[in-house]
Each structure stands twice: as structure tokens, then as C-alpha cells.
Amino acid sequence: MKKMILLSFDTEEFDVPREHGVDFSLEEGMAVSREGTNRILDVLKANNVKATFFCTGNFARLAPDVMQRIMREGHEVACHGVDHWQPKGTDFVESKKIVEEVTGITVYGYRQPRMFPVIEEEIRKAGYRYNSSLNPAFIPGRYMHLTSPRRPFMKDGVLQIPASVTPWVRFPLFWLALHNLPQWLYHMLVKRTLNHDGHFVTYFHPWEFYDLKEHPEFKMPFIIKNHSGRQMMERLDSLIKMLKRGGHEFITYTDYTNRFNS
Template sequence: MILLSFDIEEFDLPRENGVEYSLREGMEVSVEGTNLILDVLKENDVRATFFCTGNFAMNAPDVMRRIMDEGHEVACHGVDHFEPHETDFELSKQMIEDVCGIEAVGYRQPRMFPVIESEIKKAGYWYNSSLNPAFIPGRYMNLSTPRTWFMKDGVMQIPSSVTPILRFPLFWLSLHNLPEKLYHMLVRRVLKKDGYFVTYFHPWEFYELKEHPEFKASFVIKRNSGSAMVKRLDNLVKMLKKEGHEFMTYKEFVELKKGI
């Protein structure tokens, strides 16, 4: 089982690097990237889960409609990606549901920051996918948390996949920088061990970041961005499909594991 997901947010990387960048500019980058992602998924006939900020949904209703029309799940990713708050759980859900006309049952906190599961449950979510169970200096220190899905305070926790034992992360940055054959090999190892694979990407990774030095993006982020990342995503999906793996949304995964 493949749980492929995308954090659909307003592009705020320049702001993280001290560069003034407006919401309008950030939306232009992310809308372009999201449509490129959707093109790859449509070509390969696979479905994914899109964790969307309230800002993105309110400013790109046509893209949200395309996501749903093409059979993908819409989940919540806070309100403002640059300034996330623990109190965004309910507002994020309300904004997504108002724009999309659906019930949003999943949540992922911007930048995979910690959340309070009891508050997640109170807001009406079935699952939380805000955990990268790896050690990444300056970002995550989660070596003592479970690698695979578990229940906490009545909410299913769906961590991003990491390799067994060493817990090497297999999220977006790994596909940018590892040789593709090595990345694919590590994905197969996780599938053999866990029976499923969870990963996530962002729309701005599919934008030609190398052409914009003013963003002050680091080399590891710019590497294989844009058209190169489109190709890498396409290659990954094709490899997984060829090997007979089923793609499903996070909601479907929860329903399967809980027998809903």
C-alpha cells in the first residue's frame, strides 16, 4: 500500500530566509507546482492525499476543485504555513470544508510540528500525520516514537516512513538528493518490512527554484527541483505501480485498519 501525499501550502521559503515575499507570489508558485503534481498523478491513474492550508484553499478554489474532481483526498494543513498555531485545528477544518464542501478527517501540522492529539480528536479528525520519526538536526528529534501507525488519544497517528533500524527519512528531501536507484531500494525495504509506505512532497519542489537565486534556497532544496523533480516523482510512481503496489488515500487507510 502506498500513501502518497502532498503538503499544499503557499510558498513561504523566501520568507524563512529573510526575503520579503507576498502571499500572491507564494500562491503563484504553489498553484503551478500543484498542477504539475496533478498532471503526473492523472497520467499514472493514481490517487493521493493533499494536505492543504486554509490560505491556499481560499485563494485557489479552482485547484481545490481539480484535486477533488480527480479523486484525491483533501485534508487539513493549518491556516497560515509561515505562522502555524496549535489553535488552527478547528479553523483549518472549517476553511477547507467551506471551500470544498467535504468533511475533512485528516490533519498535518505545518513543518511537522507537534500537535495535541486530544485537541485533534475534539476538532473531529480521524487521523494525524504530523510525525517524521527520524533524527534530523535542527528539525526533528523523534527516535523514541513508533515508526509505523499507532493510536494515541483516540486518533490514528500515521508517521512518515523511515527505514528500519537506522530510521533514515524517505521524505521529499531524500528523493531530491539520493540517487534514484538507492531511494527506490530503500522504499522497497520499507514496503517489505512494514507492508506500506508513507511519504510527502510540496508543490514548490516542482518549480524551477534554481532559476531564482533571490529565494536564497539551499543547495539540497534546489537540487533536482522543477522538471527534474517532476520526472523523479513520475519514475517513483511508475516503479511502484509496475511492482503491483496499490495507491490509497490516508482516509482509506484508516478505514481499512480500523474496519470502518
């Protein structure tokens, strides 16, 4: 039976070195993310699949040419705050304004930086139809969501689209898992989750597709830079090909929202 794949990318300025005490400018972060986004787009184009790009206001404003490529190649643009390093309570409104001004389109989806909580009623008032800011995983110190819904649900008039985790132990199937698990094991967990849920929701970041191991000055932890750059392109390509062999359908988050509400 054909199942739905919701592939997404948090298209933000690279700021992870700042988490490790490195003085890292917005311009440096944008250079990394621009290259990573174009590498992602190359993989998606080669496989003829569509995805959703959750873009910060900074990225949209500073990389309008990349934004145009995202749209030109048939992908969805959604919002991901304004400044990834310094999120504010009003970002969901301001990011929508910036991204829509840059792209000339209406944006329907939102994801909060670092998957932090948002107020759904305010998201609805801002004009969003879906929110994908929930990772219902159990990761001590990061995501303590043992009782949060694993599957999409409506709340305050907004469709909540959680990231996929395995059905029982809530093992997260997001970017870090693809970096560090053997590919056969990651693929097996994805297939089991797909069979259980009927859909698969995951997300990555442009900077993962940059050659982080060539830059020790970034002071990146091993689990982040492991299999980064060209290796991550190969891993994404392999994941997409595996899912296509299963006959599954790659759709945007807005397409999924339309089907959920129909």
C-alpha cells in the same frame, strides 16, 4: 504481496524564501504553489494514482479552482493549518472550517505545518480521524524522534500515521531524500521499507515542482532546489512507475484509516 502506498502533498503557500531573509508575499508564494500543484496533478493523472493533499487554509481560500481539480480527479483533501508561516494553536479548528467551506466536503485528516507536535485529544474533538504530523526520523536540530513509533498507532482516539523512515537507522524517505539521493538508492530504500512495514508513507510540496533554480533571488539552499521543477516531476513519475511495477496499491489516508480500524 500487494502493499499500500500513502502518497501525500503538503499543499501550502510557498514561504521558504522568508526563512532565508527574503521579503516574499503571500501572493508570490501562492503563484509558485498553484503552478506546482497543477504539475503534481498532471503526474498523478498520467499514472492514474490517487493521493492525499494536506491543504492550508490560505491555499484553499486563494486557489478554489485548484481545490476543485484535486477533488474532481479523485484525490483526498485534508488540512494543513491556516497560515504556513505563522502557525497558531487553534489552526486545526480554523483550517478545517475554511477547507470544508471551500470544498463542501467533510475533512478527516490533519498534518501540522513543519510536522510540529499537536494534541491528539484536541484533534479528535475537532472531528479528525487521523493525524499525520510525525516524522519519526533522527535529524539533528529538526526531528529528534529516535524512540517514536515508526508505524501507525492509535492515540487518544486518533490514528497516527507517521512518515516512513528506514527500519534501523531511521533515515527519512521524505521529499529531501528524493531530491538529493541517486534515484536507484532512493528506490532501493523505499522497497526495503515497504517489505519491512507493508506500507510506505511519504510527502512532498508543490513548490518543489516549480523551477526554483531559475530564481536565484529566492536564495534557496542547494539541497532544496536540487532536481526541482521538471526534474522533480520526472523523479516523482519514476517513483510512481517503480511502485506500480511492484503491484502496490495507492490509497488515500482516509482509506488507510478505514482499513486500520476495520
